[in-house]
Each structure stands twice: as structure tokens, then as C-alpha cells.
Amino acid sequence: MGTAFITGAGVRVGSAVARALGRAGYDLALHANRSMEPLESLAAELRALGRDVTLHGADLSDAQAVDALGAEVREAHPALDVVVHNAGLYERVDFEAVTREQYRRMLAVNVDAPFFLTQALLPSLRAGKDPLVVHLTDIGGERAVSHYAHYSVSKAGLVMLTRALAVELAPHVRVNAISPGVVAFPEDFDEAARQDVLQRVPMGREGSVEDVARTVVFLAREAPYLTGQVIAVDGGRSAQL
Numbered sequence: 001m002g003t004a005f006i007t008g009a010g011v012r013v014g015s016a017v018a019r020a021l022g023r024a025g026y027d028l029a030l031h032a033n034r035s036m037e038p039l040e041s042l043a044a045e046l047r048a049l050g051r052d053v054t055l056h057g058a059d060l061s062d063a064q065a066v067d068a069l070g071a072e073v074r075e076a077h078p079a080l081d082v083v084v085h086n087a088g089l090y091e092r093v094d095f096e097a098v099t100r101e102q103y104r105r106m107l108a109v110n111v112d113a114p115f116f117l118t119q120a121l122l123p124s125l126r127a128g129k130d131p132l133v134v135h136l137t138d139i140g141g142e143r144a145v146s147h148y149a150h151y152s153v154s155k156a157g158l159v160m161l162t163r164a165l166a167v168e169l170a171p172h173v174r175v176n177a178i179s180p181g182v183v184a185f186p187e188d189f190d191e192a193a194r195q196d197v198l199q200r201v202p203m204g205r206e207g208s209v210e211d212v213a214r215t216v217v218f219l220a221r222e223a224p225y226l227t228g229q230v231i232a233v234d235g236g237r238s239a240q241l
Contacts (some may be wrong), residue, residue: 014086027053
């Protein structure tokens with residue numbers, strides 16, 4: 001089927017995407033930073049399905065580590081068919097309290113890493129079959145959300161990177177984004193905070209990480225004419241004011 005590279009693959013959405021692509025027949029290059037132990041367990045699970053799996057560790061806030069990761073993956077996989085930029089930072093901080101360090105780190109992980117990893121992996125993508133790049137973005141990249149200014153700026157940048165690369169890398173490389181809704185609450189959300197979010201979701205319930213994973217597989221296998229799009233997998237939340 002081909003080979004897929006996924007950042008932040010150790011837990012949550014990233015691990016679900018890895019499992020879905022593995023079940024779809026893709027060999028896998030999996031990245032993690034702090035989640036190497038669950039990543040190794042995931043790799044064993046996928047190898048049991050007959051998939052070839054390579055593991056790659058890097059701190060995506062470190063530009064040199066990003067460059068090294070790109071070179072490492074490119075060397076290990078001269079051809080790539082799918083690249084999923086799933087790794088990201090998320091934190092609630094009042095605008096007036098955001099430091100330059102927090103701001104720069106947020107943009108480094110959420111925008112710079114996808115930008116420069118895709119740049120580094122272009123030779124492998126161009127050697128792939130109907131190659132696809134997927135960015136994981138957020139409603140905060142298109143709608144203003146209080147207390148998340150630096151996060152929203154980073155995701156808005158990722159949305160525009162999706163569209164810019166879709167234009168520049170066409171016709172050979174497709175680039176799309178998926179904007180998940182409530183599929184995996186942050187660990188610091190209590191029940192009241194969860195219910196406050198869910199009441200704004202027309203479907204009235206939480207989605208699942210598998211909803212996102214299935215969308216990645218759809219883009220990879222069933223959507224050869226789809227590029228430059230942001231697909232909301234959010235139970236209708238982004239459809240209303």
C-alpha cells in the first residue's frame with residue numbers, strides 16, 4: 001500500500017491514525033517526543049499485523065532536532081505516501097500573560113515543524129504514489145477563542161500553510177487539513193468544562209479519535225481530487241455561530 005509518517009503518534013489521535021493506516025496496509029514511520037514507551041507498544045502491535053515500523057524521537061520545538069528528524073526519516077524511507085502532522089501544543093493562557101518563550105514554542109511546534117518537516121520530506125513524497133500531507137488543525141485556527149491567542153495564531157498559520165502548499169505542490173502532492181472537534185478532551189477539563197463545550201455541539205456528544213483516523217484514511221485512499229481543504233470532524237460545532 002505504501003508508507004506513512006505520523007508525528008505525535010504515541011497517544012490519543014496520533015495512535016488512532018497509526019492503527020487505522022496500519023490496518024489499511026501502510027507501513028509506518030512513527031514519531032514521538034515524551035511518549036516513546038507507548039509508541040514502542042504501538043509499534044509491536046502494528047508489527048504483529050505484518051507492518052514494517054520505524055520509530056523516531058525528537059523535540060519538535062527544537063529546530064535542529066526537526067532538521068535531524070527530517071533527514072532521518074528521509075534516509076529510512078526514500079518514498080513516502082502519507083505524512084500526517086499530528087503533534088501539537090495546546091495550552092490556556094490569558095493573552096496578557098503569554099511570554100515570548102511560550103509564544104515561540106507554540107509556533108515552533110504547531111507551524112514551524114510541519115513547515116520544515118514537509119520541506120525536508122519532499123524528495124520522499126515526490127517518490128511516493130499519489131502522496132498526501134495532512135495537518136491536524138482546530139476550530140481555533142478559524143474562529144477566535146478567548147485565552148488561547150497564541151494557540152489560535154499557530155493553528156491559523158497551519159490552515160494557511162495547508163492552502164499555500166496545496167497550491168504550490170500541486171499537481172503531484174495533495175495537502176489537506178482535518179479540524180477535529182471534541183474527540184479527546186484535554187486532561188485538565190473537568191466535567192463542567194466538558195459539558196460547557198458539548199452544549200455547543202449540534203450532535204450533542206463527544207466524537208472519537210477513530211473519527212479523525214477514518215478521515216485520514218479516506219483522504220489517503222478515496223479522495224484523489226481533494227486538496228487545499230480543511231475538513232471539520234466536529235459534530236457540526238463549526239457550522240454554527
